[in-house]
Amino acid sequence: MLESERVVESAALGGRATGRLTNPYVRDEFGLETMDLNVGPQHPAMHGLLRLIVELDGETIVRCDPVMGYLHRCQEKIAENRMYPAVIPLTDRLDYFANMHMEHGYCLAVEDLMGLEIPPRADAIRVLMCELMRLASHLPSIGFLMLELGAFTPILYAFRERERIQTIFEAVTGARMMFHYIRIGGVKADLPEDIPQKIWDYVESLEANLDRDFVDLIQGNEIFITRTRGVGKVTQEEAVEMGLTGPPLRSTGVDFDVRLDYPYSWYPNVTFDVITDTQGDAEAAYRVRVGEIRQSIRIVKQVLENLPEGAVMGDVPRRIRPAEGEGFGRVESPRGEFAVHVVSDGSDIPYRVHYRDPSFVNMQFLQEIVPGHYLPDVMPIMGIVDPVSGGWDK
Amino acid sequence: MAVTLPQDAVEDRVERYLEGFHSRHGLDEAEVEGNVVRLVIEPHILPAVLTTARESLKIMHLSYITVVDREGSFELTYELLDLRGVSVRVKTTLVGEEPVIDSVTGIYPTANWHEREAYDMFGVAFKGHPDLRRVYMWQDHFDHHPLLKSFEISTKRTFEGLR
Amino acid sequence: MISTLLEYYNQEPFRFLTAFGAILFLTLNLAAILTMSERKVAGYIQGRFGPNRVWPRGLLQPAADVVKLFTKENLSPSGSDLWIFLAAPIAMFIPAATIWLVVPFAPGLVIADLNIAILFFISITSIGALGVIMAGYGSRSNFSLLGALRGAGQLISYEVPLILSLLGIAILTGSLSLVDVVDAQAGGFWNWYIWFQLPMFVAFYVAGIAEVKRIPFDLPEGESEIVGGFMVEYSGMTWALIQASEFALMGLMSAIGATLFFGGWQPPLAFLDLGTFNWIWFGLKTSLLMFTFLWIRWTLPRLRMDQLMDLGWKVLVPLTILWLFVTAGAVLAFPSFFG
Numbered sequence: 099m100l101e102s103e104r105v106v107e108s109a110a111l112g113g114r115a116t117g118r119l120t121n122p123y124v125r126d127e128f129g130l131e132t133m134d135l136n137v138g139p140q141h142p143a144m145h146g147l148l149r150l151i152v153e154l155d156g157e158t159i160v161r162c163d164p165v166m167g168y169l170h171r172c173q174e175k176i177a178e179n180r181m182y183p184a185v186i187p188l189t190d191r192l193d194y195f196a197n198m199h200m201e202h203g204y205c206l207a208v209e210d211l212m213g214l215e216i217p218p219r220a221d222a223i224r225v226l227m228c229e230l231m232r233l234a235s236h237l238p239s240i241g242f243l244m245l246e247l248g249a250f251t252p253i254l255y256a257f258r259e260r261e262r263i264q265t266i267f268e269a270v271t272g273a274r275m276m277f278h279y280i281r282i283g284g285v286k287a288d289l290p291e292d293i294p295q296k297i298w299d300y301v302e303s304l305e306a307n308l309d310r311d312f313v314d315l316i317q318g319n320e321i322f323i324t325r326t327r328g329v330g331k332v333t334q335e336e337a338v339e340m341g342l343t344g345p346p347l348r349s350t351g352v353d354f355d356v357r358l359d360y361p362y363s364w365y366p367n368v369t370f371d372v373i374t375d376t377q378g379d380a381e382a383a384y385r386v387r388v389g390e391i392r393q394s395i396r397i398v399k400q401v402l403e404n405l406p407e408g409a410v411m412g413d414v415p416r417r418i419r420p421a422e423g424e425g426f427g428r429v430e431s432p433r434g435e436f437a438v439h440v441v442s443d444g445s446d447i448p449y450r451v452h453y454r455d456p457s458f459v460n461m462q463f464l465q466e467i468v469p470g471h472y473l474p475d476v477m478p479i480m481g482i483v484d485p486v487s488g489g490w491d492k
Numbered sequence: 493m494a495v496t497l498p499q500d501a502v503e504d505r506v507e508r509y510l511e512g513f514h515s516r517h518g519l520d521e522a523e524v525e526g527n528v529v530r531l532v533i534e535p536h537i538l539p540a541v542l543t544t545a546r547e548s549l550k551i552m553h554l555s556y557i558t559v560v561d562r563e564g565s566f567e568l569t570y571e572l573l574d575l576r577g578v579s580v581r582v583k584t585t586l587v588g589e590e591p592v593i594d595s596v597t598g599i600y601p602t603a604n605w606h607e608r609e610a611y612d613m614f615g616v617a618f619k620g621h622p623d624l625r626r627v628y629m630w631q632d633h634f635d636h637h638p639l640l641k642s643f644e645i646s647t648k649r650t651f652e653g654l655r
Numbered sequence: 656m657i658s659t660l661l662e663y664y665n666q667e668p669f670r671f672l673t674a675f676g677a678i679l680f681l682t683l684n685l686a687a688i689l690t691m692s693e694r695k696v697a698g699y700i701q702g703r704f705g706p707n708r709v710w711p712r713g714l715l716q717p718a719a720d721v722v723k724l725f726t727k728e729n730l731s732p733s734g735s736d737l738w739i740f741l742a743a744p745i746a747m748f749i750p751a752a753t754i755w756l757v758v759p760f761a762p763g764l765v766i767a768d769l770n771i772a773i774l775f776f777i778s779i780t781s782i783g784a785l786g787v788i789m790a791g792y793g794s795r796s797n798f799s800l801l802g803a804l805r806g807a808g809q810l811i812s813y814e815v816p817l818i819l820s821l822l823g824i825a826i827l828t829g830s831l832s833l834v835d836v837v838d839a840q841a842g843g844f845w846n847w848y849i850w851f852q853l854p855m856f857v858a859f860y861v862a863g864i865a866e867v868k869r870i871p872f873d874l875p876e877g878e879s880e881i882v883g884g885f886m887v888e889y890s891g892m893t894w895a896l897i898q899a900s901e902f903a904l905m906g907l908m909s910a911i912g913a914t915l916f917f918g919g920w921q922p923p924l925a926f927l928d929l930g931t932f933n934w935i936w937f938g939l940k941t942s943l944l945m946f947t948f949l950w951i952r953w954t955l956p957r958l959r960m961d962q963l964m965d966l967g968w969k970v971l972v973p974l975t976i977l978w979l980f981v982t983a984g985a986v987l988a989f990p991s992f993f994g
Contacts, residue, residue, distance in 0.1 A: 102590045102617035106624050135797050142882060157801075157960060167628040174613070175639055248870050248957030254701040321871055321956050334495040338552045338575075341602025352495050354553075354575040360527075426571075428555075439558045439569065454556035462605050473801070474874070474959045491628065 132160050137476070139168045143246045145480060146487020150464075154473060162468035162476070164461055169491035177451040182208055182418040183282055185451065189438075190276045192453060193489035195238065198224075198231040199431035201280040204451075206362060207438040208282050211425025212418070218364070219408040220284035225364040226401045227270070227279065228429070229394045230297070233304070234263040235432035236387045236394075240312060243384060243481035247325050255311045262300055269293055283414030294402050301395045313388060326380035330467050330479040333378065340466060341459045344434025345390065346482050348374045349382035356430035368400045380478035390432075419446045433457055433484060457489030495552065502527055502577045509580060512549045517541055529580045535593050538570075538584055542599045545572055551580060554600040557607060559614045561641045566591045566616060586616070595621040613639035674756065674766045682752045685906045686899035687717035689945065693902075696949045727891035732795050735888070739793035744889070744896035747786030750779045751903035758910050759834050761920045761934040772833040773825060776911060777818050780866060783904065784810035787868075787875060790897070791885035802884025805960055806868065806875030812967045813865035813872075819975035820859040823852050823982040824915050837919035844923040849916040851985075854978045856916045858971045863908035865967065867901060870952045874960055909944035913937065917944075 137150040144150070147168035153161040173192065177185045189200040202224055209216065216224075237260055241253030264274040270289055271279040279286050316322055332340075337350045347354060355372045357365045373389030375382035425440040434456025441450040460483045468479055498505055509529050514522060517540060521532035533541055545551040551574040558569040565587045572580040586593060595618035596603045605627060607618045612626040615637040625631055629638065636643055664673075691706070695713065698705030707713040731740050757772040759765040769775055784807060791803020825831055827848060828839045840847050849856055865872040876884035883889075886897050913919060917940045920933035929935060958966065 100590055102592050102615065105592055105617035105619050106611065133797060135801075154801075167626075167630075170628040172638060175645060179645060244956060248873065249953075249955060250697070251701050251953055254703070258702060315954075319955070321958055324962050325956060325959060338495050339601045341554060341600075343553075352497070352575070354497070359575060359577050360573075360579070424569075435555065435573075437555055437571070439556070439571075441560050450558070450560045452556065452558040458609075459602060459605065462602060472959060472961070 135473075143477070145242065145485050147491070148485075148487060150476065152468075152473065152476070157472045157474075159469050159471055159473060159476070162465055164464055166458075166461070166490055169487045171492065173492045174451055174453065177448055179447065181446050182420075182448060185448065186281065187276065187278050189453075190278060191488055192492060193431060193433065193436070193455060193457060193486045194275065195235045195486050196231055196431045196433065196436075196489075197275065197277050198227045198280060199429050199436055200453075201277070202228055202363070203427045203429040203431075203436045203438045203453075204440075205280050205282050206427030206429065207425040207440040208418070208420070208427075209425070210427060211423055211440055211442055212282075212420045214283050214412055214414060216284055216363075216412050217409045218406040219288075220410045220412065221364040222367075222401050222405050223285050223289060223410060224280055225368070226297070226398060226405075227267075227277075227285075229397045229401070230263055230266065232394045232432045233301075233391060233398075234260045234267075236391050237312075239387055239432070239481070239484045240316070240384065242484070243326075243380075243478065244316060244322075246477035246481065247322065249322075252312060252316060259304060259307070259311075266293065266297055266300060269296070281411070282418055284409070284411035286410075288410045294405065297398065298402055301398050305392070305395050308388070308391060316384070317388075323381065325474075326384065326478045326481075327377075329380045329471065329475050330383075330482050331377070331379040332463070332467060336466075337378070337463075340463050342434070342463055344430070344432070344456055344460070345383050345386045345484070346460060346463065347434070348372065349386045349482070350374075350378035351376045356428055356435050360428055362427075362429065364401065367404070368397050370397050370400075380482050383482040383484075417446055419444070431456060433486065433489065434460060453492055455489040455492060457483070457485035457487075458492070461485055461490055497576050498550065498574055499576075505574070505576075505578050509545075509549055509551070509574075509578065512544060513541065513580075516544050516548075527578050529578065530583070531580065532583045535568075535584045535586055538582070539594050539596055539599065541582060542570065542572075542596050545580060545582075546599050550574070554596075554602050554606070555579070557603060557610055559610045559616055559639075561614060561639065563641050564588075566614065568593070568610075568616070570596075591616040592619060593617075594619050597621055613637060615640065677766070678752050678755050681755060682748075682903040682906075683899060686902040687721060689902040689906060690720060690898070691716045692945075693949050693952075696946065697953050700950070700953045721895075724892055724895040729891040729893050730888070732888050735795040736793045739789045740888075741893065743786050743790035743793055744893050744900065745786075746789055747783055748896055748900040748903070749786075750781075750783045751900045751907055753779050754907055754911070757833055758907075758914060759837050759919055760937055761931050764931065764934060765834060768832065768834050770830065770832045773821055773831040773836075776833075777814070777821070780817070781811075781814060783866070783900075784814075786900075787885050790889070791875075794885070794888040796888055798882060798887050799885050802875045802887070806885055808960070809865060809868070809872060809875060809963060809967075812964055813862045813971075816858045816967060816971035816975050817862040817866060819972065819979060820852075820855040820862065821915065822975075822979055823855045824848055826979075826982050826986055827851070833914055833919075836915055837921060840918040840921050842921075843925055844918070847916065847918040847921075852916060852978070852982070854974050855982075856912070858975045858978075859912060859916070861971060862967070863912060864948065864951065865963070867905045867908055867948070869901075869905065869948060871955045871957050872963060873957055874963060905948055906941065906945060909941045909948065910937075912944050913940035 133154045135152045135154055137152055139147045139149045149165040151163040151165060152159055173188050177188060186201055186204060189204045190197045192200045237256040241256030244252040267277060268274050270293055271277040332350060334350045334352050337347050338352060351374050353372045353374045358372060370393045373386050373393060375385050420442045422444045423442055427438045429436050436456055437454040439452040440448055443449040463483055464479060468476055506524050506527065506529055510522060510524055513519060513531060517537055519531055519533055523530050551572045553573040553575055555571040555573050560567040565585050568584050570582040593616065595607055607621055608624060608627040610616045611618065611624055612628055618624060695705035705713055706716045709715040709719050731737060754776050756767045757769050757775055787806035787810060788803050791799040791806065824836060828836050868875050876886060886894060889897060920937040922928050922933065922936050
């Protein structure tokens with residue numbers, strides 16, 4: 099037997115998904131057993147195609163094992179067969195609630211590989227689009243959290259706001275969802291004449307609506323507080339150990355934000371606060387996301403006020419054929435740190451593209467934290483992480 | 493327990509990390525490029541290097557583990573972030589068709605699923621991993637590792653050929 | 656000729672058959688109308704129209720729903736206990752239908768003027784819990800079992816505040832008959848029991864929502880984790896009967912609440928009395944309460960099981976017991992005022 103096979107076998111035999119509690123138990127003296135429940139891939143309220151094998155003792159979860167792969171589309175393999183610019187539509191479909199960030203990450207990696215200069219206007223437009231995307235992602239996050247807690251209305255309000263943002267995206271990029279807008283070296287086309295004013299009007303109205311439609315209805319609601327306070331509580335050290343990034347990490351108090359700590363693109367020219375909370379549970383994650391919505395509105399206004407003039411596409415060769423080497427890009431997507439590692443062998447097709455998706459890594463949190471909670475608590479805990487199935491499944 | 497992030501300037505920190513690695517381990521290659529400390533090491537000292545990073549240098553976050561199939565060897569890249577502007581990129585090469593390396597789950601628990609993905613896609617076996625199962629592909633009856641260069645994408649390949 | 660015919664039909668078993676037909680007609684139509692009104696109310700709360708395709712403005716939507724459900728296949732899981740599986744919707748429908756027998760719609764317009772009507776209401780409502788357990792157990796599915804166990808716990812726990820909240824009214828009226836309760840609230844809206852029995856009404860209302868298994872108490876059918884809960888394996892007409900029983904029970908809770916606390920068919924001011932047409936007042940009050948049921952459903956999230964039980968046992972039961980003592984004390988201390 100090959101040594102690698104031996105290693106794998108020995109690891110897999112001992113391995114059950116780790117959890118806070120020790121191995122699931124059978125209480126022999128009463129003959130009681132735990133019950134395996136498939137919170138299955140077909141489910142109206144899972145964030146996508148996720149199969150959670152949950153072992154229940156009454157209503158308490160003893161073990162939680164996420165099984166993924168139902169949306170696996172082999173994006174990394176396909177990217178090894180496409181030319182560099184043709185990979186961008188694939189990245190659109192990674193985390194489909196944060197398309198701009200995915201494109202941005204990939205383009206940053208390729209630009210790092212080729213050493214390209216991006217014109218400032220393109221950088222500013224990229225940041226503008228990414229922050230609008232963050233708005234369009236955080237609002238449905240809050241909506242999904244409330245949907246799974248049982249309130250059906252906030253998600254419709256959230257999608258109404260998202261529709262307005264998607265109308266803006268349609269005017270700028272031509273598509274409502276799969277944009278293919280951020281290209282290697284800049285962006286595809288300049289903003290239309292009237293769009294900056296429309297964006298400005300929209301974020302002003304959103305700032306006014308945010309309290310009326312979301313915060314006032316949700317934040318003080320007794321039932322919401324009892325369902326989310328103390329659920330999924332995690333300490334700072336555990337959070338960093340588990341590799342959490344993004345709002346789940348910031349809800350524990352660690353103020354790591356890729357936009358400030360590993361600055362990229364136009365972000366050094368805008369000022370904003372990093373929203374943190376000390377509670378570390380589902381309610382804190384919700385508050386962090388609401389705070390981030392406000393900060394994103396602030397960034398959008400700053401970019402619109404200081405939008406530089408110039409070209410939107412840099413000096414990019416017609417055929418993108420980087421030299422041998424590696425390129426790295428890192429962005430702050432709404433779910434956390436999204437990193438891309440591109441390896442080139444000198445041809446016009448990448449040799450290897452690796453995506454580090456925050457949803458994939460943050461799902462480990464689910465495996466560790468859920469045991470010990472009740473079954474209905476799985477929903478607020480998923481609301482902390484807010485994974486998107488295109489992200490964890492690539 | 494609170495996590496304290498480093499406060500000193502990026503240039504000093506980068507030098508400090510480089511010094512920390514140099515003084516403890518025999519490195520094949522070590523240099524600083526901007527905010528990145530790049531190391532190339534032998535596979536057998538990987539756990540020791542990462543332990544240094546975690547314990548002595550307080551680099552808390554493992555961002556990702558990339559495996560590149562170089563058709564004859566496997567090149568692993570571990571990227572560590574100290575969450576305040578500096579990243580450490582550790583590269584090792586596993587020669588041959590049987591990639592086996594020690595798992596770093598004991599040092600960085602987040603490596604759990606990164607290593608599972610590496611195993612699933614490339615067949616890299618991690619010694620000491622608590623739960624080395626496949627993460628994307630079918631867990632039974634599928635013996636291929638899709639991201640290897642020898643696994644061809646073929647439009648003529650049917651489902652029967654794979655399982 | 657007509658009078659002798661009417662006299663002939665005014666005896667058993669024709670009275671029973673007429674009453675039976677009237678009850679079924681009322682209950683099923685109420686359920687159908689409630690499905691449509693729920694969707695319209697939901698739509699308007701969420702900033703959209705509800706169903707508005709079926710002429711006119713979507714008001715015939717229940718007809719479309721009924722046709723669809725009749726033509727759907729009635730599935731049952733293999734290995735399920737078929738007798739229990741199919742009997743469960745019936746067991747859930749019976750309480751929702753039967754209690755309408757004692758509800759007074761207008762002066763003299765009550766099918767059975769029982770002198771133990773309140774006791775009848777309480778005891779028949781308990782059968783609904785049995786139906787839930789039968790549905791969940793007979794479905795042979797892990798999700799259904801969870802839903803059934805949650806349902807059993809919830810329904811049985813919330814019957815205690817439901818019962819206790821009615822005792823204050825029994826003391827004030829001096830009788831368990833619903834007709835007497837409505838008669839005792841005559842005169843004007845200041846005579847209605849809601850003013851003095853407000854905590855009891857709150858307890859009755861909350862327990863009523865819990866008995867009907869609506870949000871915020873819809874954990875037995877918790878859509879987010881256990882999809883349909885106890886009714887996940889039902890489809891077609893069996894499911895329709897469960898839904899109809901849920902809506903009919905919701906209408907029933909509103910009707911009983913209107914009767915006990917808001918004066919039933921009594922008009923708010925004495926000169927607005929309409930004689931036999933007082934069922935209009937009854938209908939208005941019941942509709943208002945039903946609307947609040949729907950309103951709450953689309954606004955609030957749901958409670959977790961242990962929080963639900965905490966609310967029932969630790970908040971509602973002490974509240975009702977306390978107010979029972981207050982009521983009894985007030986009746987003893989001021990017999991002339993509280994009669």
